Amino acid sequence: MKKAITVLRNMGPFRFAIKEARETAFLVAKCFCVLHVTDNYLISPVITYGHSMLPTIDATSTIFLTERISTRFGKVAHGDIVVLRLPHNPRQTVAKRLVGLEGDRITYVSSRLSKKKKKKHMFLVPKGHVWVEGDNKYNSNDSRSFGPVPYGLIESKLFWRVSPLKDFGSFWNK
Amino acid sequence: MSFMNHIRTVAKEALDRTSIIAKFLCCLHFTSSYLCSPTHAYGPSMLPTLNIAGDVVLVEHLSPRIGKVGYGDLVLVRSPLNPNRNLTKRVVAMEGDTVTYFDPLNSDSSRNAVVPKGHVWIQGDNIYASRDSRHFGPVPYGLIKGKVFFRVWPPSSFGLLDN
Numbered sequence: 001m002k003k004a005i006t007v008l009r010n011m012g013p014f015r016f017a018i019k020e021a022r023e024t025a026f027l028v029a030k031c032f033c034v035l036h037v038t039d040n041y042l043i044s045p046v047i048t049y050g051h052s053m054l055p056t057i058d059a060t061s062t063i064f065l066t067e068r069i070s071t072r073f074g075k076v077a078h079g080d081i082v083v084l085r086l087p088h089n090p091r092q093t094v095a096k097r098l099v100g101l102e103g104d105r106i107t108y109v110s111s112r113l114s115k116k117k118k119k120k121h122m123f124l125v126p127k128g129h130v131w132v133e134g135d136n137k138y139n140s141n142d143s144r145s146f147g148p149v150p151y152g153l154i155e156s157k158l159f160w161r162v163s164p165l166k167d168f169g170s171f172w173n174k
Numbered sequence: 175m176s177f178m179n180h181i182r183t184v185a186k187e188a189l190d191r192t193s194i195i196a197k198f199l200c201c202l203h204f205t206s207s208y209l210c211s212p213t214h215a216y217g218p219s220m221l222p223t224l225n226i227a228g229d230v231v232l233v234e235h236l237s238p239r240i241g242k243v244g245y246g247d248l249v250l251v252r253s254p255l256n257p258n259r260n261l262t263k264r265v266v267a268m269e270g271d272t273v274t275y276f277d278p279l280n281s282d283s284s285r286n287a288v289v290p291k292g293h294v295w296i297q298g299d300n301i302y303a304s305r306d307s308r309h310f311g312p313v314p315y316g317l318i319k320g321k322v323f324f325r326v327w328p329p330s331s332f333g334l335l336d337n
Contacts, residue, residue, distance in 0.1 A: 037200075037203075087292055087314035088291045088292035088293065127255050150257065150313075153314060
């Protein structure tokens with residue numbers, strides 16, 4: 001009995017530390033909440049790498065800011081660079097340029113350099129889908145290989161370039 | 175002077191109340207987007223499993239993220255034809271399978287299709303009145319929003335929805 005009372009009396013400062021830890025944990029949770037909402041519904045950063053969007057986007061890793069508001073309301077237009085999930089690999093996202101919206105008639109040439117005769121294809125983009133292509137026509141895995149992409153797979157639109165610092169600035173309508 | 179203090183207390187109380195509401199909405203949003211959310215499914219395409227007048231069902235959002243969507247699952251999927259609409263259909267085939275399907279409205283014989291990588295084949299239970307993969311093709315796995323597992327309304331059919 002005496003031991004229990006001594007233990008409880010020594011817990012005083014301990015209780016204060018627990019209270020402070022809890023307050024800090026709540027603050028961290030609130031910050032994380034705000035960050036998460038901003039990232040999912042407003043502005044989200046992406047890192048791009050690869051050659052498929054040369055010369056607009058360099059092959060080295062570049063950081064961009066993307067916004068999710070226009071894509072949520074369907075306000076995308078021809079020439080926008082969008083981040084979308086690949087139809088045949090749901091865990092991978094790519095950045096490509098929007099070349100065709102639903103109802104457009106797309107004419108494209110088969111991208112294989114090895115073929116001597118380049119075959120011309122024509123395609124009508126179905127309802128609810130978009131056609132994306134990389135700017136580097138020779139080295140881009142895009143709608144010419146995996147077909148039109150349902151609009152539901154588009155995540156966000158590139159609008160601001162962050163790195164390298166000398167290129168910091170607006171990336172609208174490039 | 176006391177008027178300013180009064181306003182200050184009222185403003186503080188308003189801020190406290192608003193922050194409680196904001197925290198509650200936060201929790202609600204988190205649960206609704208990542209754990210479980212209700213949805214209203216209506217139409218004849220899933221008879222007899224779901225009623226034509228409309229059922230309120232619970233959808234869990236964890237399974238598609240961890241890849242646990244399989245054969246016979248009822249899924250909530252974003253429509254490939256209209257991204258603002260969600261469809262409730264059943265997964266009939268996964269990637270790599272060859273589907274033999276019968277579309278009574280368009281042809282008399284059954285047809286075959288191969289489901290490409292990263293896609294699933296969805297069909298409504300009522301093949302006579304359902305617009306599904308037989309019409310718009312296999313659907314990318316990335317469009318699956320959740321798995322339907324429980325029915326809340328009408329109360330007579332309250333309970334788990336099995337395969």
